Amino acid sequence: MRTLRPGRALQYAALAAVVLAADLPLLWILCTAVKPDQEIIAYPPTFLPHEITLDNFRTLFEISSFGTYLGNSLIVAACSTLLVVVLGTCAAYALVRFRIPGLRWVGELSLFAYLVPPILVLVPVSQLVARFGLANNLAALVVIYTATLLPFALWTLRSYFHGLTVELEDAAMVDGCTRFGAFVRVVLPQSVPGMVATAVFAFNAAWSEYLFASTLMADPEKLTLSPGLSLLMDQTSVYSWGVLMAAALIVVAPVLVLFVFVQKFLVGGIGQGAVK
């Protein structure tokens, strides 16, 4: 076997250290979530659990409204993801393929909107929501998330459509398809990887959002995960760290799974275009 050069060995050591630094906190969540309480408060602390239990998860759902937060977040994230992908795909296609006066201007507007920070629009948006009587209504979050995530979706999907050839669309239209028919039957099937990537990003952002959710949803029944968890965290005297880490695990697990999934999907998606 080849011996490792000292420089190479150092690189491996650095790589191991970096992976540990990135992932130990996540492992720490998992380990604590399945530990019994007496082991969590023991000093010196243990890392790996000596005894595995699901009590923390049971307690979480029994004594807190975590189930409600989870349901609200699922509804809000799913609806806004769907809207972002549908509206974003249509708009991005129009921006790339049509020559209508003012289109350039819309493209620049979306770049501007991408850089407008949430804290700047927080006050006017909350007034708007109140005026429409949508305070404490999950629909308000869906609409706001859709609007704030659209610029990113437009950005990603536009560059995706730029990479697709127009020949197949032309052929479909020569064969009697309407323009919209060609869009649905020819363009959309080729765009799945771009749409999936956009959807994963949008879902993650909506699932994690804190600022708007914590400002606009005052009713405890309407809280989503981020403000809900923040509320639980400030009541650590009521909830043990084990219960909180169980909640953290449930919140972080789906986004990590989606991330792993989309990494593979994107690699698989490249080269699956209709024209080789």
Next chain:
Amino acid sequence: MKTVNATPRRGLSDRTLGTLMLLPALALLLVFAVHPFLASVFDSFFHVDFLTREHTFLGLDNYRRLWDDPATRGAFGRSVLWVAGNVVVQAVAGVALALLLNAGLKGQTLARGLVLFPYVVPAVVAAMVFRFAFNDTSGMAGYVLRTLGLSDSLVNPFADPATVLAALVAVNCWKYVPFIVIVVLARLQTLPGELREAAALDGAGRFGVFRHVTLPWIAPALVVAMLMRTIWTAYDVDLPYLLSGGGPMDTSTTVPLEIRKLAFADQDLGAASALAVCVAILLVAGARLYLRAYRASEDATG
């Protein structure tokens, strides 16, 4: 731009269809980005009653009041430290890490995935695990630091005025270094091998190759990534608010937290809008500097 030939066909005209496809997105952008942006600028010149929304014109009074307020000045100082600390650490660590993940080590693909995980972790989860790890009774991090003799303090770093800002920067970097890594790695994939070989043949050492070939190549992408991180970090509320709530005694209240406090705790919507506008102006100025650096780096790579 490619457009489809105007062959006569069934269905809506391109113009009608395009407008219909674009309209919902355009409406949302106008209502939730353009309108609130303009409303913020407008409100900054008024006293706005929190309940009745009644506007009383004040001219530049909100701005003058903020200028004289030590709380604003303190918040600006902390924001500068917060943004500079984050962007510098993330750029340096991000580039170093991207090079390491591109060095052809065994297990590189797996390591890339593992290192990028923190980027998708929700802020509230990051806040929870770091508050737990550093809590003063059963915290693992404090125990490890004490065992290694690196710290003899029992105090949680998020509750100590001397360390809170540095601790916030550290957690934020944990979450956002991967963003720089993603951008730089993508750019490194396109670095032509001949460029490096030519430099190596010319007798450049490893550092020479980095300095004269790799760094100029990744510079444009890095500058854009740093611009985005600067803007988003300057406006970030989530991690600072969830980790320390701006405390202890406002020692971690950055400008966005101050804006939120002005708007919802003090119910002073005019002042909150004025402060938001000030930051927007400063950031536009900052963005121009980055764009100049971007053009310079683009020219250098040709």
